[in-house]
Amino acid sequence: MNNTQTSTRPATAGATTAPLAVDAVDLHKSFGGTSKGGISKGAASAKTVKAVDGVSLAIKPGEIVAFLGPNGAGKTTTIDMLLGLSVPDSGTVSIYGNTPRGAIARGQVSAVMQTGGLLKDLSVRETLELTATLFADTRPVDEVLERAGIAEIAGRLVEKCSGGQQQRLRFAMALLSDPGLLILDEPTTGMDVEGRRDFWTAIRQDAARGRTVVFATHYLEEADSYADRIVLVRRGRIVADGSAAEIKNLAAGRTVTARLDHADQPALAALPGVDSVSVRAGRISIHTKDSDAVARYLLGHTAAVDLEITSNNLEDAFVALTGDDAPAPTEGH
Amino acid sequence: MSAITTTDRVSLDRRVPAAGGLNPTFVRIEIKRLMRNKRTVIFTLLMPAVFFLLFGLSNKDQHLPNGQSYGGYILISLAVYGAMTAATAAGSMVAVERALGWSRQLRLTPLQPAAYIAVKAISSLSLALLSVVTEFLVGAAFGIRMEWQIWLVAGLVAWLGSLTFAALGLFMGYLVPSANVMQLLGPILAVLAMLGGLFVPISVMGKTFGDIAKFVPTYGLGQLARSPLTGDFDWMWIVNVVVWLAVFTIGSALAFRRDTKRV
CATH class of the missing domain: 3.40.50.300 (P-loop containing nucleotide triphosphate hydrolases)
Structure with missing residues (x-):
């Protein structure tokens, strides 16, 4: 059987x-001076x-x-x-x-x-x-x-x-x-x-x-x-x-914000996956690819309260991935 | 309406249409489009008939050396002119279709290029036939009398000979990147008709123009169409028709291939 x-x-x-x-x-x-460029006027073939x-x-x-x-x-x-x-x-x-x-x-x-x-x-x-x-x-x-x-x-x-x-x-x-x-x-x-x-x-x-x-x-x-x-x-x-969610994460992950006085910014920036750390009006804002690790750290090791995790929107991802200053595409995804 | 069942699923088991997509509805709609174009109707159906009334009718009672109607001679010449204008106009519609992106749209359908050309040939011949019949009806209504064999053979030659000009229309339609190709071709056709002896008999054109006429695309066709009336025949007329048909057909085939490669 x-x-x-x-x-x-x-x-x-x-x-x-x-x-x-x-x-x-x-x-x-490719367009422009391609293989049959014999007819084109020389210089044009460079503009492929x-x-x-x-x-x-x-x-x-x-x-x-x-x-x-x-x-x-x-x-x-x-x-x-x-x-x-x-x-x-x-x-x-x-x-x-x-x-x-x-x-x-x-x-x-x-x-x-x-x-x-x-x-x-x-x-x-x-x-x-x-x-x-x-x-x-x-x-x-x-x-x-x-x-x-x-x-x-x-x-x-x-x-x-x-x-x-x-x-x-x-x-x-x-x-x-x-x-x-x-x-x-x-x-x-x-x-x-x-x-x-x-x-x-x-x-x-x-x-x-x-x-x-x-x-x-x-x-x-x-x-x-x-x-x-x-x-x-x-x-x-x-x-x-x-998927849309995956693309959003790919670009810049998520943003974790929390109310935290006297934050140790260098320590936060050293966490795995963190891209940037900023403070505005008593709230700390951390861009990260690993929001779980940041949240765990903030809640477990600091006095942070009122924590929020927001997804970057697709537009952020779009700009980050397709903008002129975006890194050159690499193999795989 | 919104009850979508699994039996309603999109099927991928599909057939390819017969005859590369060539079908009567396509031809019917093509002819309808031609008839919707006022300029085409005026230049291919009305004008040749008006030309006959203006220039042919006054010669109705004159006779050719063999005793046949000189008015009939003019009528057949103008029937050739009407048929060639009609066929050229229909063929040159590809210029409009390319300009509008319709040719490209058709490439997203199963339609085969050969079937498309066949539709163009059929619609060209249909409009040409309509032009010849209109011309002959007007001639008959205004008193032109010929033996029925002459009407038939002259009409058939004028009609089928227009294929040469359908090829010319296609050729120009692919060559000229403009939707207004007939505004260019109309005057050219009139000059060709003049030089080839469709408006004025070769015999009154003088030696130089008479010699030039022999190489003009309208010459052989005009002479052949009038042959049943005049009783004359020359193999060079056939050569003239065949050579020009070959030139325009090969030209349009090359232009067509260049076009499909580029799109």
Whole structure:
């Protein structure tokens, strides 16, 4: 009996190793005087910009991942490579075990791009009808109109739609193929508050159905509120990868404050994990990666009272990890 | 509505569409877009018909050396002009689509490049056919009489020959980075029509222009389309059509490949 049980285990394990939604390995992409620079005017070839410089990303089915970084960090370039819109200089991409093009042909991945991509002389409904005919299997046009909240403007020409309405239309187009993986590049740009809330409600519902969502954003609160996992990019490299809480800790840990007269600042600064110690208005404030050790010390070895531990917010982490004076990214996370 | 069950899960077991995404709805919407463009309708359907009423009708009762209607000669020439303008306009729409990022959007769908080109060819031919039929209906309504075989063969040549210009439209659409490519192409087409003998018969153009005409893309097509009426035929006309079709097709194929690589 035991034997049969153990022999079935590998089979069960095999079933759970479904292909990753995204498996990108060591992507590199440069712009400017690249290999075919024979045509360029010599000097230009020196100005090669490494837009993506060694990005590896493994995303499991069902994850909601925020791709967070300042402008020019390489988010859109990476997304283009995931979608097969551009070819990496080196590295490989596979989407559900297929090439990007193969995954697109099967309707397994779709994307909402930042701008463009719409014909002005078509109505909202016609745009969706046309897009729907290009896939083998699609959801009904009326259903995606409803989901994207544009059913009442279905007859409107695209050129008469506001920026937010056009963005909803792009979202509706991406929903048509009911993709396993949805890639969104700054998805809520141009949407008002209500539109943004509706949008994320729809995304959450989809995630419950097993849809994987990768979205690029520079809105910290969007990444914090809606992503299971945040991938922080800076200058074409991943500088942090984890849950919002993990990222916050990564940057500067927590801040421990307490009321303490005559604090022995050098002793506190010597505690493991402490970054800085300051005193203001009778309260001591300690930035540390190990808030437990500091709290234990303060309560056990000093007269500190009224102790508080606060998490640094994501913005602190964002600035610390992606700012120009941030340390160069190291391997691993 | 919010009752999401496990059976409603997103499926990854998917098919690839047949024919690379080529389908009748796509073609229908493309033609609808062409007809929505007032400028396209005016230049491809109305203008050739108006040209006939202005310049052809007065010659209705004159005759060619072989006794056929000279008005018919002008009518066929203008049908060729209408068809080529229509096909070029339809082909050059890729310029608009590239400028709007629609070409890029289509690359996020299963649509194969060959199917996209096929849709462009079909919509170009559809608009060209509409232009030829409109021209011929106007001619017939205003008293042009020819044998039915002449109507049929001349119409078919004018229509199918417009593929050369669909290729020209695509070529320019990929080459010119502007949505207003037809504002550039319109005058060029008019000059080509003039030099190739669609507005004025070659025989009255004089020696120099008559010699130049032989190398113009509209020449072979015009001569071939009028051939059932004039009874003349020359293999060089076929050569002219084939060479220009090859030039524009290869040009658009190269421009297309450059475009897809860059996006």
